[in-house]
Amino acid sequence: MSSHHLATPAFVIEPGQDPVTIFEKHRAELQRSRLFMNIAMAVLFALLLAVSIYVSKFYPDRLWAGLPRIFEYFGTVMPNLEADNLFAARQANGKAVPGSILYWYSDLGKYLQLLFETVLMAITATMLGAAIAFLLSFPAARNLAPLRWINVLARRTTEVLRGVPEIIIALLLVFALGIGPLAGVLAIAIHTAGALGKLFSEVNENASMRPVEGLRSVGGTWWDEMRFGIVPQVLPNFVSYSLLRFEINVRSSSIVGFVGAGGIGQELNHTISFYNDDRVMAVLILIVLLVTVIDLISERLRTHLVGRENLI
Amino acid sequence: MLEFSGLTKAFGNHKAVNNITLTIPQGQMVGVIGRSGAGKSTLLRMINRLAAPTEGQIRFDGRDVSALKGRDLLAWRSECAMVFQQFNLVGRMSVINNVLMGRIFHHSFATAMLQAFSAEERALAIRALDRLGMAHTALQRAETLSGGQMQRVAIARALVQRPKVMLADEPIASLDPLNAKVVMDALRRINQEDGITVLANLHTLDTARTYCDRIVGLMSGAVVFDGTPDQLTDRQAREIYGAEADDAFSEGVTSTMLTPRAQAADTFDSAA
Numbered sequence: 001m002s003s004h005h006l007a008t009p010a011f012v013i014e015p016g017q018d019p020v021t022i023f024e025k026h027r028a029e030l031q032r033s034r035l036f037m038n039i040a041m042a043v044l045f046a047l048l049l050a051v052s053i054y055v056s057k058f059y060p061d062r063l064w065a066g067l068p069r070i071f072e073y074f075g076t077v078m079p080n081l082e083a084d085n086l087f088a089a090r091q092a093n094g095k096a097v098p099g100s101i102l103y104w105y106s107d108l109g110k111y112l113q114l115l116f117e118t119v120l121m122a123i124t125a126t127m128l129g130a131a132i133a134f135l136l137s138f139p140a141a142r143n144l145a146p147l148r149w150i151n152v153l154a155r156r157t158t159e160v161l162r163g164v165p166e167i168i169i170a171l172l173l174v175f176a177l178g179i180g181p182l183a184g185v186l187a188i189a190i191h192t193a194g195a196l197g198k199l200f201s202e203v204n205e206n207a208s209m210r211p212v213e214g215l216r217s218v219g220g221t222w223w224d225e226m227r228f229g230i231v232p233q234v235l236p237n238f239v240s241y242s243l244l245r246f247e248i249n250v251r252s253s254s255i256v257g258f259v260g261a262g263g264i265g266q267e268l269n270h271t272i273s274f275y276n277d278d279r280v281m282a283v284l285i286l287i288v289l290l291v292t293v294i295d296l297i298s299e300r301l302r303t304h305l306v307g308r309e310n311l312i
Numbered sequence: 313m314l315e316f317s318g319l320t321k322a323f324g325n326h327k328a329v330n331n332i333t334l335t336i337p338q339g340q341m342v343g344v345i346g347r348s349g350a351g352k353s354t355l356l357r358m359i360n361r362l363a364a365p366t367e368g369q370i371r372f373d374g375r376d377v378s379a380l381k382g383r384d385l386l387a388w389r390s391e392c393a394m395v396f397q398q399f400n401l402v403g404r405m406s407v408i409n410n411v412l413m414g415r416i417f418h419h420s421f422a423t424a425m426l427q428a429f430s431a432e433e434r435a436l437a438i439r440a441l442d443r444l445g446m447a448h449t450a451l452q453r454a455e456t457l458s459g460g461q462m463q464r465v466a467i468a469r470a471l472v473q474r475p476k477v478m479l480a481d482e483p484i485a486s487l488d489p490l491n492a493k494v495v496m497d498a499l500r501r502i503n504q505e506d507g508i509t510v511l512a513n514l515h516t517l518d519t520a521r522t523y524c525d526r527i528v529g530l531m532s533g534a535v536v537f538d539g540t541p542d543q544l545t546d547r548q549a550r551e552i553y554g555a556e557a558d559d560a561f562s563e564g565v566t567s568t569m570l571t572p573r574a575q576a577a578d579t580f581d582s583a584a
Contacts, residue, residue: 009406009451019447020435023408027434030451 079104079278105282111267115290117181118263122249122294125185129192129249130242133158136193137200138226144204144212146222158201162194166252170261181262188252196245203237204230236305243302250294254287264290313337314359314477314509318368319378321354321533328354330533331368336526338476339507341500343520346530347553352513355530356479359511360392361385372477390417393470395499397482399462403455407446407465410454411437414472433472440468444498460491467498478502480512484519496523517549 011026013019052058082099090096096103105111136154138144145151166187173183212229220228257265264287271279314336321329329351336342344352357363359370361380370378377388393414401410412429414437419428429437441447444464449457454465463483470478480499484492500523503510514520520527521541529537529544529552537548 009453011448011451013442013448019442020438023438023447023450024431024434026451027408 074281076276077278077280077284079281104278107279107282111264111283111286114264114267115286118253118257118265118290119250119294121181121185121188121253121263122246125188125192125253126242126246126249128185128189130196130238130245132161132189132193133196133200134238136197137204138230140197140201141204143207143209144226144230154197155201158194158197160194161190162198164191166191167256167259170256171259174260179260179262184253184256184261184263187256187261188249191252192245192249196241199241200234200238203234203241207233239305240302243298243305247291247295247298251291254290313371313373314511315371316368317371319355319358319365319370320367321351321358321363322366327533329358329365332533332535334528334535334538336509336511338509339503340526341503341510341524342512342526342528343524344511344513344528344530345515345517345520345552348515350530351533352530353481354533356394356481356511356513359477359479360389360394362394386417390473391475392477392479393473393475395463395466395470395478395480395483397485399459399466399486401454401462401466401469403453405454406450407441407452407454407457408434408437408450410465411441411450411468411472414469417473437468437472440471441465443471444468458491460487460494463487463491463495464498467495467502471502475508477509477511480510482513482515485515492519499523517544517553 009026009030011022013022080099081101081104085097085099086101088097088100088102090102096106136158139146139150139154140158142151145154169190170184170187173186177183177186207230209229211233212225215225215229253263254265254268257263257267258269260266264283268280268283268287271277271283316332316334319329319332320327332355344355346352354363358365358378361378365378368378369376372388372392377392380388402413409427412427412433415429415433416424422428438447438450441450444467446461446464446468449461449465454462457465463486478499483499484495487495496519499510499512502508512520512524514524521544524541527537527539527541527544528535529548531552531554536552537544
């Protein structure tokens with residue numbers, strides 16, 4: 001923090017003085033001191049922007065040069081479909097006709113099973129993470145924590161939990177627990193607990209303290225105050241944030257498979273590493289479809305739940 | 313002149329305001345009294361159309377303001393200021409900017425968003441604040457003020473609208489006796505000096521008696537009394553508040569006034 005002195009907003013009007021003149025004088029003073037801070041901030045921002053452009057080499061010519069190569073890659077994983085055989089059934093020997101959708105999606109059963117696993121991973125991780133976040137959010141809220149050190153401890157905990165990217169946690173857990181969805185679920189749950197813990201505690205900090213005082217005045221404990229003074233106020237927001245996090249976690253759980261932590265990501269990694277053909281595209285399309293469908297359902301659920309909760 | 317004819321507001325089957333017909337001449341100070349739920353707030357909020365009437369009309373100087381739409385409705389609201397029980401200021405904004413919000417109707421989208429108020433407008437706002445003894449707080453955030461101070465800032469905001477009518481919805485219900493007096497004195501002074509019609513919902517009878525030219529008593533959404541404070545008898549007051557005949561009914565009990573009128577208090581005590 002700078003020790004720059006801001007003009008104090010309070011001023012005195014002596015009897016007989018013109019209030020408008022006095023006000024304008026103090027307003028001008030206040031604006032001068034703010035102007036200095038604003039210019040300092042603008043210069044600092046421009047400097048940081050320039051440095052970050054230089055470091056990341058975010059130059060338009062590089063961007064233009066790299067653009068065609070993105071399409072080049074997609075060219076290699078495009079399905080080789082033939083109009084005549086598009087809907088061709090399996091042959092007598094049980095094999096699909098090359099060039100048909102059936103051939104392209106011959107592993108559909110496996111994909112669907114993995115997509116289902118991905119959604120289950122996201123649900124479990126969100127529930128686990130939201131439960132931990134819920135418990136942490138009360139001590140992590142500045143206005144609610146019973147003791148200062150508990151507040152600091154709870155806040156640092158949520159920071160550590162969300163500080164490490166889930167793919168790294170997943171990597172460590174795969175090493176410790178072995179390949180499979182358990183590592184993925186735990187990794188996402190840990191990150192979710194940190195991220196939601198922060199959001200939940202901010203919701204708590206904005207809650208009205210009047211009901212809490214009401215509960216205190218009847219001889220309630222800290223637990224009573226939280227349960228009846230705060231929870232009913234913040235629950236709709238908690239539900240909304242949790243569902244939003246669920247959408248994010250569906251995306252995350254289709255990524256953590258890359259390090260062996262279960263879900264459709266494992267198959268995507270597999271197809272990219274071993275085949276690098278149209279199967280990559282087949283899996284990608286399914287992931288995009290899944291995420292879109294989940295987003296749509298979750299959004300509906302959110303408005304429905306929050307709308308109803310608000311009536312209570 | 314403000315005229316209501318057959319004014320009704322229904323919430324489902326319940327009629328909060330039921331067929332009210334009244335005429336209020338320009339410059340009158342009217343106190344609206346009644347139990348909670350009698351329809352006082354709904355009546356006031358229909359005038360500046362924070363609530364829409366179900367039936368009937370509100371006319372101001374012959375113009376039907378209950379049918380206004382779009383820009384005309386906003387123009388009417390800017391002429392018909394309102395003061396709220398909970399002040400309804402923007403806590404994180406400075407006092408002066410809160411007051412300048414009263415000029416917002418006269419600004420374009422751009423000048424409003426940029427808070428580009430002219431020196432004349434600032435002077436107008438400061439003079440309004442000074443009238444209420446609040447000019448020295450102009451550069452503070454509104455949330456740093458006490459309740460009584462906030463209500464005075466809210467009245468200053470209403471004043472810079474240069475309104476013809478000022479609606480006050482329980483303006484002193486959240487204030488201590490001293491601040492209640494300051495706020496009611498300010499409303500009365502504005503009414504007398506500027507000739508602004510004031511309609512105030514009041515929950516205490518003696519405040520209405522002390523400050524208003526005329527008292528309107530509401531019960532279940534209908535007018536049950538309309539007259540001067542002197543015409544309001546003990547029996548009628550009991551009827552408005554629905555007090556049982558045997559119950560003690562004292563104006564002093566409901567008072568937030570510093571010096572309740574001794575005479576009125578005596579009358580009610582002896583009747584009880």
